[in-house]
Amino acid sequence: MSYGNQGDGGYGSQPPGGGYGQQPPSSGGYGQQPPSGGGYGQQPPSGGGYGQQPPSGGGYGQQPPSGGGYGGGYGQQPPSGGGYGGGYGQQPPAGGNPPDNHLVAAILTTLFCCLPLGIVSIVKSSQVNSKWQIGDFQGAALASEEAKTWWKRSLIAGIIWWVLVILFYVVVFVLLAASVPSTSSY
Template sequence: MSYGNQGDGGYGAQPPGGGYGQQPPSGGGGYGQQPPSGGGGYGQQPPSGGGYGQQPPSGGGYGGGYGQQPPSGGGYGQQPPSGGGYGGGYGQPPAGGTPPDNHLVWAIITTLFCCLPLGIVSIVKSTQVNSKWQMGDYQGAVQASEEAKTWWKRSLIAGIIWWVLVIVGYILLFVILAASVPSTSSY
């Protein structure tokens, strides 16, 4: 059964050198093949100098490559030289070697007796002190300690205000009830 003139290049003829589903001979660089080595196709890096994933040579811009820090002092990711905070750096322990006070006892006391929501924040901050210290985040541990102290003090102040209002309310209630009771006096 024949579909047209296959020998002359008619409608049913195969193209010279192979059919539509075949790959071109090796070295041709067809759609599904990689070019021979050294050719620099889409998936390969150029043999030397300047691909997209490579850093530019030193000397351009801010100390060389895009991800590099500037030479001596200043960059966004660097810690300031010693003196800032509680020991001077993210990875440098302070001279004493002991973590800052976590204020956990005061946080629990003010949570129980003063103001529950503010006390809970204080407990959360105080539990972060030791974990940050163990991870090496010394400045973060100091900051968490200061925040814990701030929150338990806020809880204490809110609790004092609350208890003063409660006492004043009971006194007013007692005065109002005492004034409304008829006095019985005999003459």
């Protein structure tokens, strides 16, 4: 393949027997064009390369091999006999309703108890319904439990805070009352 009268070698000449990006047929590797004159981006006929599935199991959307190693992945169904591994594409649990998101308790403890811990609780409770809608049922249950844990922590921190504030005011009042001289009338 040559372009015009370019002679033997020099600037602009093509290598003998090949075009741009071709590898000699004797070596292997990705990016090599097949010796049958394929085009750009073709994979060797021996298989492998990007975009191809491995020949023996594995990959998204495939069933795990005969009863072993269920960890929950995209599109997998639990093996027969139950087990709730939690992954995308699973059937909802028996109730069919999402778990409680504890949003009201999270908001109340944020307003009246401990702001930082309450914010974490609100974030976790907002994740419950969104995870349920995309099919991550185990993630929704976990987010519900974490929301409950964080609003309880916020409540406990708030109770401790308000007890300390009340004790502080009582101590200050007692000290002020003790320092005021008493006037007695005879």
